[in-house]
Amino acid sequence: MKFKILLLLGLSTQVFAQKKPKNVIFLIGDGMGLSQISTLVYFKDSASNFETFKHIGFSKTSSTSHKVTDSAAGATAFTTGQKSYNRAIGVSKDTVSLPTILEQLEAKNYKTGLISLCTITHATPASFYAHVKDRDMFEEIATDLSNSGVDFFAGAGYKYFTERKDGQNLFPIMEKKGFVLDTVSLKTNLDPKKRYGFLLDRLDHPAKDKGRGEFLPDATKLALSYLSKNKDGFFLMSEGSYIDWAGHQNxxxxxxxxxxxxxxxxxxxxxxxxxxxxxxxxxxxxHETGATAIEKGKTADKVQVTFNTDQHTGTMVPVFAYGPGSELFQGIYQNNEIYHKLKALLDF
Ligand SMILES: [Zn+2]
Incomplete structure (x- = not known):
């Protein structure tokens, strides 16, 4: 009996001792499996930043329609807590709109930010704010962004806002809603009372080897300095979109x-x-892209990166966590569990 009580006490202090974060930085390497991360072991001169993480898990990525997911269903699982079909953006498997983590945190006065290297209407960022039945509905997705509570976004694809088939120009509408918009460069010294949107290319940004420069690190730093001024907390998603594209291109x-x-x-x-x-x-x-492998190179001291498909694969992908609550992300679980773990930690 005494033992039982002690055991119960032990368990309850464990639950109460669970540290909770205020802010979340959610980084998505699109198409980034373990081999992609392992390239850093061989091609980075110093230790990779991934080596800092102590709490690591794996997620199972299948969607409701396909064993091998696409980015739309993959991101929708993170943002809504429900698995859906390939091509779904923020909707259930029956195409019903689901509240996203971003919308739920905005209701708690969080500031929110999204950064992508491709069009901001592309599947991964879109799944945080849009609700459409197909990922290619770019103009509808742009309209959803204009009506969203997102405070900061940086990416590309102004075409879907200003050169639309319906003849609408969303920029003036968004400016009326407090957005400062820019299609030329990232600004500095952002005013915490304003909202910001940077769409620096008509379609996607160039790849790193085609002269993109430091856009992704710079936009991430800028977003953090802006969002962290909010005392109620922030959620930032930043996406390394072209890890996937490199896999598709082998x-x-x-x-x-x-x-x-x-x-x-x-x-x-x-x-x-x-x-x-x-x-x-x-x-x-x-998801992983390319069934990417690190193979023996031409000499014993070298490796070569090879691909076994130009498609996505169904291998589990790693989840790395750092900070308060990070221990919850250990183990093997479904991709939509990431949403539920965040929900338990942030009480939304
Ligand atoms: Zn892809």
């Missing part, structure tokens, strides 16, 4: 460059979280 050099760029963003997030102590950093992927 382009090893591009893959390494994109993975190095994304590693820099991981470092920025970890630096912020180490200082802040109230921020949970999650780094994961929606």
């Amino acid at each position: 382009n090893a050099e591009m893959l390494v460059m994109e993975q190095l760029d994304f590693d820099k963003v991981v470092g920025i997030a970890l630096d912020f979280a180490k200082k802040d102590k109230n921020t949970l950093v999650i780094v994961t992927a929606d």
